[in-house]
Amino acid sequence: MQVPDVFEYERASSVDDAIALLEKHGDEARLIAGGHSLLPMMKLRLAVPEVLIDINDLEGLDHIRIDGDEIAIGAMVRHAALLESALLAEHYPIFADAERVIADPLVRNRGTIGGSFCQGDPAEDLASVGTALRGSAVIRSSAGERTVPIREFHQGPYETAVGDAEMLVELRFPIRTHIGSAYAKVERRVGDWAVAAAGAFVQLDGDQIADVGIGLTAVGADGFTCPEAEDLLRGGPATPERFADAAQLCHDLCAPVTDQRGPEDYKRHLARELTRRVLHRATARARGEES
Amino acid sequence: MQVTMTVNGDEVTRDVEPRMLLVHFIRDELGLTGTHWGCDTSNCGTCTLWVDGEAVKSCTVLAAMAGGRDVHTVEGVAQNGELDAVQQGFLEEHGLQCGFCTPGMIMTAKWLLERDPDPDEGTIREAISGNLCRCTGYENIVRAVRWAAEHPAGADEEVSA
Incomplete structure (x- = not known):
């Protein structure tokens, strides 16, 4: 039986609340979205966070929409929604190609694009998709938002540009013609x-x-x-x-x-x-x- | 911590550790052992149940994360002692041998049919690709799901057909 080590559980009610909880609990706190990368690592004790902050109640992070000359994807968009998106199929069929071979339909019902990027696994399919498309990542803290090119987002295996008390809120991809x-x-x-x-x-x-x-x-x-x-x-x-x-x-x-x-x-x-x-x-x- | 959720229509509250997985909450706290516990690594799918209408692997969801949500397990599938169409399909088409994968297969098949009432074989095989059957019974499982698609009213319709 695989059981994570003990931790405290908090449930965030908004992005600001999630960031406030991260600030309160310090660098041993982790956000949990779909949990399909983090929980397996916690069961193996490869990850031992002291506090888990559940962000599944957060609203306003599940959009896939055109925003100016970019496609904006909220960090809580599940893999299943990426696979089924007509907007992405029209502009970037690379997403459906990749999603079709990510895990299985049940895992895709839970896992999120934000979680995939923040996990930073060297074998993560969406990291390559984002890199190929030269998208950008919007990261929020209590000081405001900053935008990082996806090509600078992954800084090593399981290391990303998201700092303590910061949260990835959106991925953006330029709309291109032809x-x-x-x-x-x-x-x-x-x-x-x-x-x-x-x-x-x-x-x-x-x-x-x-x-x-x-x-x-x-x-x-x-x-x-x-x-x-x-x-x-x-x-x-x-x-x-x-x-x-x-x-x-x-x-x-x-x-x-x-x-x-x-x-x-x-x-x-x-x-x-x-x-x-x-x-x-x-x-x-x-x-x-x-x- | 105290966790309250709705399971098969009934509100339940238990005092559990934050690290308790939903599959253990369902089996050990509620005694609903129809949801099986298999690989523990979100591969085999025998722990599949529904959270807010989506089929998920309950070995990779915390009970705490299901707090306030609507959970459905295989125990809630039959209504008034009558098997539903998917269960009847597994019976008609010999869709199980040892039965270990069956609860997960049924919950995934029901989720598929909610979204796509008339799936072809390829769609069914894709939908159950996260549910493993080690008796190698996929042929009959696919037939069972097709049976359910063709007989949405279940056994009642089978009698009249």
Whole structure:
């Protein structure tokens, strides 16, 4: 029987209340949303918070909407809602690609986008999606809000830009035109963490790549991405040869480690092959050739 | 701490530790042992029940987090001693062998049918992908859910069909 160590339970009634509770209890307090990453870690005693602050009652954090020239997603949006969102399907099918292979439908009913980002697991699929899309994270404290690029949000395994007495409240993604996006993952069994995965968006200007973003999951890629591969593609033609060259850079520059999910060279192979595939699919979607 | 929630329509209050998981609250505090306790790691799905209408794995929810919420377990599925359509489907199609996964399968299947009353095989298989059956009975489980979709009134309709 797996049981977490003892802790105090508090239930926040608003974002301000949650932040006040974080300030009151100090750095041994943790917010709990869906709990599907935190509770397993607490059962294994890898996480031993002294106080849990339940934020499931908070209102105003479950939106997926257009806000100016960005799509704004509240931190408490559940995985199931991301998977089913028509707005995201229209602008960024990469979300549904990724959500379809995150855990299972029951876990997706509980887990949240904010929780996924704040957990900061190196194998977290949404971290790569956010990195590929070059979104931003809105973090609130009692002093106000600040916005951090997602590419600066993850500072190491299980470490994020969210400080003590701060709360991630929203993720924002720029709306782009003439684009396609895609995510592909290899897992040992349905619902598992990735052996490796890749995500990308491609923005076309005719046959040229106007802009591109790449995200790499679970392969030790610095910042979940490969800027060298993006630089190689940007401004050039969208051809299979260039996709292969960019994918080779991802293969060469990532730093996977051999573990129970697979050997290092296999993960490099996957980083290359999955990057190639998502660049193809994102481009096909940008051209309207694939849904 | 004191936790109050509604379980199968009845309000219950218990004094529990904050770290008590919902599956243990349901089984040990309330004696509702229909909700099974399996892997403890949100993989197997046998602890599936509903919280505020959503099917969730109760080994990965704190009892405290269910405070004030509306919980439904497999014990609340049959009405007035009559099996509901999903339960009848499992009976008709031999949807269980050892029965360990069955409560979770039923709660997930009911959740699916609430959202999609006529799911195809692929949709059913996706919906139960977080519920493991080690008797390898998936074929019959899928048929059981299809039976329920085709006979929404359950046994009554089966007799007249």
